[in-house]
Amino acid sequence: MSDFAAIVLAAGKGTRMKSDLHKVLHPIAGRAMLDHLLASVAELEPARSVVVVGDKAEQIEAAVKGRADCCLQEPQLGTGHAVQQAEAALAGFDGDVLILYGDVPFVRPETMRRMLDRLHEADAPPCVVLAFRAADPGAYGRVISEDGRTIAKMVEFKDATAAERAVDLCNSGMMAVRAQDLFALLRRIGNDNAAGEYYLPDIVMTALGDGRASAWVEADEAEVQGINSRAELARAEAQWQAARRAEAMADGATLVAPETVFFAFDTRLGRDVTVEPNVVFGPGVSVADGATIHAFSHIVGATIGADCSVGPFARLRPGAVMEKGSKVGNFVEMKKAVLGEGAKASHLTYLGDAIVGEHANIGAGTITCNYDGYFKYKTEIGPRAFIGSNSSLIAPVKIGADAIVAAGSAVSRDVGDGDLRMVRGEQIVKPGWADRFHDAMKKKKAAAKDKG
Structure with a gap:
């Protein structure tokens, strides 16, 4: 596998957590969700790792010190804008780039490797999107594929037609991109959409406009679930524990x-x-x-x-x-x-x-x-x-x-x-002392009761 760099997006405010601790630092099985992800990345031995920070940046910087560089996204104008902030940190790097999310902790190293390997197949796609089939597609962005390998269109739910919303192949937001393409494509995307943000998936459509089709690989839905609230954190903990218990018994x-x-x-x-x-x-x-x-x-x-x-x-x-x-x-x-x-x-x-x-x-x-x-x-x-x-x-x-x-x-x-x-104090015995004590206390209690 060729050299690659990992960009982990962790700039969001995580307001639904209602916490003074940054969302990606909340633990699952005793380890911060960001650390679960970085450990999986580390198994593939990246040339560089960059974490894009924003809200509570100092917490994440302290947590990843010595393991990843940090760059600041301020203001926060969407996922495409977030990735752009890593350009200086990756100056001169010409390998592949893996883009991940700090609040999606369970992406397996094997899945990351499949994404990177797909970049180097014969058709040499500029981008590889990690997709999944959602039981309830809801508001996920959709991946439209006509041949089962390449992407004909990617569209955010807010901007999708009814027919596109009926598709169950969804965009996880994660992708692998050729470094020579990544920042050049990002500079060409706009924010003419319902949210007025710069969407990372738009680089796929920009490349397609140049006649270069991107590809997709599929992961299980459980592997790409994001965590945005305490309830989702609890579900992620339960998911992890269930898998670990089964492994222990096996x-x-x-x-x-x-x-x-x-x-x-x-x-x-x-x-x-x-x-x-x-x-x-x-x-x-x-x-x-x-x-x-x-x-x-x-x-x-x-x-x-x-x-x-x-x-x-x-x-x-x-x-x-x-x-x-x-x-x-x-x-x-x-x-x-x-x-x-x-x-x-x-x-x-x-x-x-x-x-x-x-x-x-x-x-x-x-x-x-x-x-x-x-x-x-x-x-x-x-x-x-x-x-x-x-x-x-x-x-x-x-x-x-x-x-x-x-x-x-x-x-x-x-x-x-x-x-x-043997280190004990001397035992002292006073014969009859307890009997006299009890008699005196009973009389005292009776007298108090009569007065009452």
Whole structure:
């Protein structure tokens, strides 16, 4: 495939989102819709990428820094005018140009490649339009083709005749264009239309006037759906999740209630992984073969080893690592902590900034006290150590191999290998005190009731 540049249009105001965040930065599966698109473009290794910005330009510029150049469209006079703004950024570039939309995130790399390849077929079309068959064509622009390969006419819905509106082949707005033609054609289009804007599709008709027919390739409607509102964003999320769940099960994972499991864009599951209902995966999670994720667990930025057990009601935060066969149970939270092979924290535990050795046992209610209000400190627990219930390990602290920390201890000094550490206040017993207290309080309550 010859060199190509990508132009991504993202200058619109996105008013229907009613948001202070630019429309194309709203996430789907934990990744901004613009990033979904740029990741697909990156798979084809473009020579250059340019994002056309307008409203909230600073947000997009920060989001794509180092991955794409930005150019400003101000004022915003239509899609043709938007593409023109990239001319300076592509000065001297003579490859092909792929024109995409930041709010159409699911165009596949394979589809982009088909568009670019079509430019180089024997008839050498000046433009290749990405078209689709719409179940409800509505207000989409129409692609009129007489031979099934080339374009006889393109027309916006507002300007179409009744016969043209009856055609179900629609224009997605995306196209591939020969760079030598693109900006020359754009300079020749006008804005004599119902909206008074410069339409990008008009370059197709301009080229046709020169006797050069453009071509079209077809994509599935779901692949080219744009996102303009919160409701459409939710539908896009549901579409993505449904596809990812099907993929996970096809690859050998068991989803007990698929519709209740939510993946991130980069979630990786091994074979024979079981995921129970109501599990949420945030970005950065990998789960190895044979692990079980029990119901109502929330996992972000974590690495889960083979045959591990997580939850129910567990929370794994970034930096959590569970090695082979380890277990966290209900209401256990891990953050930036390693749970060694075969180690267990079965319930009601917080492990933060910690390293837990293999086959250690962390009792219920144990917490690593890792933060003093200014800095974070590490807790190290040795292999086969036993931490009794309701213990507080005050970091920085080391618990040795095979050591035992007695239940209810607040440990602030290191514990040696094989030692027992018990840190408890003296138990005081006052015989009969509780009986006398109850008698006095009952009399006091009765007296108050009589006065009332």
